[in-house]
Amino acid sequence: MTELMQYTITGLSLGMVYSLIALGFVLIWKSSGVANLAIGQLVLFSSWFTYGMLVQAGLPPWLGIPLVIIFALMLGWSVERLALRPLIGQPILSLIAVTLGLAYFIEGLVGIIWPKSLASLPPLFPQEPLRIGSAVIRQEFLWAAVISIVLFVLLSIFFKYHRMGIAMRATADDQKAVQACGIPVTRIFSQSWMFACVLAAVGGIRISSIGNISKAPLVEMGLKAFSVVILGGLDSFLGAIIAGPIIGLAETIGGGYLSKVAWEGVREVIPFLIIIIVMIFKPYGLFGEKRIERV
Amino acid sequence: MPKCTPLATKMLKLNNIEVTYLNVIRVLHGVSINVPEGTIVALLGANGAGKSTTLKAISGLLRLEEGEVTDGSIEWNGERIDKKSAEEIGKLGIVQALEGRHVFQHLTTEENLLVGAFNRHNRQEVRHDLEMVYTYFPRLKDLRHNIAGYLSGGEQQMLVIGRAMMATPKLMMLDEPSLGLAPLLVEEIYEIIKRFNTEQKTSVLLVEQNVRVALSIAHYGYVMENGRIVLDGTADFLKNNEDIKEFYMGLSALGSRKSYREVKHYKRRKRWL
Numbered sequence: 001m002t003e004l005m006q007y008t009i010t011g012l013s014l015g016m017v018y019s020l021i022a023l024g025f026v027l028i029w030k031s032s033g034v035a036n037l038a039i040g041q042l043v044l045f046s047s048w049f050t051y052g053m054l055v056q057a058g059l060p061p062w063l064g065i066p067l068v069i070i071f072a073l074m075l076g077w078s079v080e081r082l083a084l085r086p087l088i089g090q091p092i093l094s095l096i097a098v099t100l101g102l103a104y105f106i107e108g109l110v111g112i113i114w115p116k117s118l119a120s121l122p123p124l125f126p127q128e129p130l131r132i133g134s135a136v137i138r139q140e141f142l143w144a145a146v147i148s149i150v151l152f153v154l155l156s157i158f159f160k161y162h163r164m165g166i167a168m169r170a171t172a173d174d175q176k177a178v179q180a181c182g183i184p185v186t187r188i189f190s191q192s193w194m195f196a197c198v199l200a201a202v203g204g205i206r207i208s209s210i211g212n213i214s215k216a217p218l219v220e221m222g223l224k225a226f227s228v229v230i231l232g233g234l235d236s237f238l239g240a241i242i243a244g245p246i247i248g249l250a251e252t253i254g255g256g257y258l259s260k261v262a263w264e265g266v267r268e269v270i271p272f273l274i275i276i277i278v279m280i281f282k283p284y285g286l287f288g289e290k291r292i293e294r295v
Numbered sequence: 296m297p298k299c300t301p302l303a304t305k306m307l308k309l310n311n312i313e314v315t316y317l318n319v320i321r322v323l324h325g326v327s328i329n330v331p332e333g334t335i336v337a338l339l340g341a342n343g344a345g346k347s348t349t350l351k352a353i354s355g356l357l358r359l360e361e362g363e364v365t366d367g368s369i370e371w372n373g374e375r376i377d378k379k380s381a382e383e384i385g386k387l388g389i390v391q392a393l394e395g396r397h398v399f400q401h402l403t404t405e406e407n408l409l410v411g412a413f414n415r416h417n418r419q420e421v422r423h424d425l426e427m428v429y430t431y432f433p434r435l436k437d438l439r440h441n442i443a444g445y446l447s448g449g450e451q452q453m454l455v456i457g458r459a460m461m462a463t464p465k466l467m468m469l470d471e472p473s474l475g476l477a478p479l480l481v482e483e484i485y486e487i488i489k490r491f492n493t494e495q496k497t498s499v500l501l502v503e504q505n506v507r508v509a510l511s512i513a514h515y516g517y518v519m520e521n522g523r524i525v526l527d528g529t530a531d532f533l534k535n536n537e538d539i540k541e542f543y544m545g546l547s548a549l550g551s552r553k554s555y556r557e558v559k560h561y562k563r564r565k566r567w568l
């Protein structure tokens with residue numbers, strides 16, 4: 001029982017981070033139809049940048065974290081401006097290929113700037129473990145979950161009531177009609193990239209403040225976010241929010257119990273197993289919109 | 296042939312424009328159109344005549360489809376706009392409602408209308424205009440929280456026109472507002488367009504295949520065929536033109552419905568050139 005409780009809380013907390021990162025993916029996909037294959041690398045880059053700010057520059061978190069957010073905004077803006085905008089109007093496959101190139105570019109760049117393979121951030125959340133019933137959980141997990149929930153709420157309000165948020169959803173529906181309304185679509189694209197990068201940065205900070213900063217697990221975050229997106233449906237914000245905790249729980253609960261009977265790394269496989277099963281039975285994901293695509 | 300009298304001051308002026316798609320396919324061969332301030336001008340013609348292309352040339356949406364104005368000029372109050380982007384043209388007060396009910400399907404009715412007001416920053420005014428649109432289309436008010444994708448065809452068309460109204464345009468361009476609607480609904484929508492034009496003094500450039508209903512509200516009309524303007528004149532002049540009556544309204548000289556059984560197929564359609 002105690003074990004289950006622990007697995008549940010870590011799973012939910014982890015899953016919400018997946019959701020955050022996945023939301024960034026869905027945002028870009030919805031507004032511009034581009035599958036951003038570089039999300040894992042964006043997480044990686046912003047994690048290392050956080051390390052640069054908090055450890056190398058020695059800034060306190062209240063100053064360092066906002067700087068990371070500003071960095072993420074600039075990163076998103078420049079990626080859209082330099083890598084994607086010149087290709088507007090080209091086949092969508094070239095745009096996706098560009099994001100793949102971007103992924104390797106960022107990975108290389110990070111390798112050059114931070115040649116270390118492992119680093120850790122100073123703790124950002126209180127460290128004392130929390131007792132809920134008989135279960136002992138690290139407080140950080142709760143804080144991380146709270147931050148994710150706050151961000152979900154802010155994002156929903158933005159998409160529901162803000163002029164720009166409504167326009168972003170409109171762009172997802174009908175790009176041409178948006179342009180006929182005199183709305184600059186390019187601005188919408190660049191904003192969605194900026195948002196996605198901020199979400200990736202928040203996810204990265206959360207993951208690397210609890211674990212370590214190293215390449216493989218952070219890049220893998222991108223893959224996990226993919227599985228969330230595919231489970232929830234590529235074009236559904238709600239799907240991303242719900243599918244994240246599902247994947248997170250499957251990973252911790254399933255992985256936790258299975259690794260006792262099966263081999264050690266089973267936990268890493270479970271999310272991808274889920275994708276395969278979902279793709280067989282629900283090719284559009286749990287909340288995805290059914291669409292007839294002509295290929 | 297009675298010469299048409301020039302109307303009020305010209306707001307939008309197309310001088311002999313030529314439009315080419317993909318650098319090779321020329322679809323407009325020298326089209327000249329004037330839209331004076333505060334009037335409704337109808338652009339009539341069959342499928343493939345170039346009506347929608349003309350609208351897209353004005354609104355700048357042509358570039359999305361690899362089209363380009365290769366000759367001639369488009370002037371808006373004396374300023375050339377044919378090289379401007381869709382966004383800049385939108386900000387000048389020219390708004391186009393696309394053909395075929397392009398509503399934002401996953402947004403509610405009210406959100407759709409708000410997207411139309413994207414470039415306006417005064418919330419008070421936007422609220423006020425929302426109410427204005429609701430007075431023109433009371434049905435939209437009842438449906439304000441419904442998802443637009445589930446509205447009926449007529450309601451979606453109203454929504455598209457309402458969305459264009461929300462931009463408080465100086466010129467509203469409507470592409471086939473009657474497409475696929477029941478005759479009664481078409482008349483209702485046209486009544487509203489007419490009312491909007493007289494009350495708000497907004498010019499309207501109307502593309503329509505339904506010649507009869509278009510001429511019932513327009514002040515002036517142009518007939519297009521194969522990328523050229525073949526006939527133009529005031530609505531009354533066009534309504535009484537024999538060719539228009541015969542080939543676009545299906546009436547013979549006597550004003551009765553004509554049987555096409557005796558007519559050779561190549562003569563069923565007017566060839567102007």
